[in-house]
Amino acid sequence: xxxxxxxxxxxxxxxxxxxxxxxxxxxxxxxxxxxxxxxxxxxxxxxxxxxxxxxxxxxxxxxxxxxxxxxxxxxxxxxxxxxxxxxxxxxxxxxxxxxxxxxxxxxxxxxxxxxxxxxxxxxxxxxxxxxxxxxxxxxxxxxxxxxxxxxxxxxxxxxxxxxxxxxxxxxxxxxxxxxxxxxxxxxxxxxxxxxxxxxxxxxxxxxxxxxxxxxxxxxxxxxxxxxxxxxxxxxxxxxxxxxxxxxxxxxxxxxxxxxxxx
Ligand code: SF4
Numbered sequence: 001x002x003x004x005x006x007x008x009x010x011x012x013x014x015x016x017x018x019x020x021x022x023x024x025x026x027x028x029x030x031x032x033x034x035x036x037x038x039x040x041x042x043x044x045x046x047x048x049x050x051x052x053x054x055x056x057x058x059x060x061x062x063x064x065x066x067x068x069x070x071x072x073x074x075x076x077x078x079x080x081x082x083x084x085x086x087x088x089x090x091x092x093x094x095x096x097x098x099x100x101x102x103x104x105x106x107x108x109x110x111x112x113x114x115x116x117x118x119x120x121x122x123x124x125x126x127x128x129x130x131x132x133x134x135x136x137x138x139x140x141x142x143x144x145x146x147x148x149x150x151x152x153x154x155x156x157x158x159x160x161x162x163x164x165x166x167x168x169x170x171x172x173x174x175x176x177x178x179x180x181x182x183x184x185x186x187x188x189x190x191x192x193x194x195x196x197x198x199x200x201x202x203x204x205x206x207x208x209x210x211x212x213x214x215x216x217x218x219x220x221x222x223x224x225x226x227x228x229x230x231x232x233x234x235x236x237x238x239x240x241x242x243x244x245x246x247x248x249x250x251x252x253x254x255x256x257x258x259x260x261x262x
Contacts, residue, residue, distance in 0.1 A: 010053035013041060013095045017068055017076035020084075025259045026149075026220055027089040027125055031080050033111070034094025035073050035101045037066055043096040044131035046165040047153070048196050048230040052095060060131060060167055062100055070103050074110050081118040089147070090115060092126040099128050105137040108144050123147060127188070131170050133178025142182070149220065150179055152187045155206035159198050163190075176214065184217040191223050191241060194234030199223075204244055212252040221245055222259040 019032040036042050042062045046055035077090070090111065092098040101107060108124070115122055123146040130150045132138040142148045153163045157172045179185060189207065191199040198207070211219060221244060223236040241258035248256045 011051045013038065013052055017073050018080040019094070021087055024089075024091075025222070025261070027091060027147075029084075029086045030089040030091045030125070031084050031087055031122075032094060033073070033077060033080075033090060033092050033098075035068055035092065035098055035104075035107055036062070036094060036096045037068070038095070040066075041095045042067075042100060043129070044100060044167045044170065045097065045129045045151075047190075048163055048165065049190055049192060049224045049233055051224075055096070058167055060100065064102050067101055070106055070110065073107055074114065077111050078114055078118070081114060081122075087119060087122045089123050089125045090119075092124075092128075092145070097129050097131060098126060099132040099135075099138045099141065105141045108141040112144055125149060127151070129164070129166075130175050130178045131166060133181060134174070139181055147186060148182070149186045149188050150182075151189075152176075152179065152207075152210070152214075153189055154198050154203060155208070155210035156203070159203055159206070162196060163192065163198055176210065179214055179216075185214075186218045186220060187211070187214070187216045188220045188222070191221060191236045191244065192233050193223075193236045193240075195232030196230070197234075199236045199240060199244070204247075208248050208251055211248055211254055211256075215252065216254060219248065219254055219256040220259060221256060225261045 014034040015038050021029045021031045024030045040056045041052045042057045043055045044060045046058050125147040126145045127149050154160045160172045193199055221241055238260040245256040245258040
């Protein structure tokens with residue numbers, strides 16, 4: 001049984017480079033970094049569950065002039081690191097897909113250097129939808145991140161197209177070949193119920209088969225815990241997430257952790 005979402009709505013966009021620290025289920029105290037734009041959500045996907053609502057600019061090539069500059073980002077991150085009290089992670093996330101920034105490698109290099117100088121105990125994380133892993137600079141950037149968390153919301157093409165609605169031309173084969181370029185990776189999967197479900201037995205089975213093939217170090221599964229703009233999206237309850245996690249671990253030997261709001 002799934003729980004309905006009664007109050008559709010979305011989070012406002014992050015209005016600055018730095019946000020938080022927020023207390024996150026998976027990362028503890030996390031200082032968010034939005035390296036794209038404060039005005040518009042820019043992403044190569046348009047996920048039906050996105051907390052920021054519909055992707056306003058769906059592209060793999062945003063105009064660099066519309067994005068924060070490297071210097072603006074570094075200045076704000078430095079301030080954030082000097083003022084945040086309790087911090088476990090600095091997390092690249094924000095108003096879209098961070099790896100769409102054409103200077104992502106330079107940004108990560110400089111943020112890492114700042115982290116080493118100012119908060120060496122804090123780790124770097126990045127949430128990525130893996131659409132850009134064909135770019136060498138993106139692979140280099142992700143290679144510098146302590147905990148990259150890569151998205152895989154289904155084990156078959158139809159589910160990826162239905163849930164993630166990527167830019168034309170991006171397909172599951174590309175996504176999987178990108179993920180496979182990394183060893184010991186953490187994957188994340190968001191399960192949904194309702195009309196757009198990817199949590200039914202048949203769809204989960206295809207996903208488990210792919211998890212077995214990729215054999216990541218860790219898989220984090222969860223459901224949306226806030227209202228989303230899209231109709232037909234329902235929350236998957238904790239017992240079903242737990243069931244999927246246990247079944248996947250038993251079948252694949254991969255550690256799968258289910259998260260839900262406390
Ligand atoms: S990849 Fe992330 S930012 Fe982009 S639409 Fe999906 S959830 Fe939103």
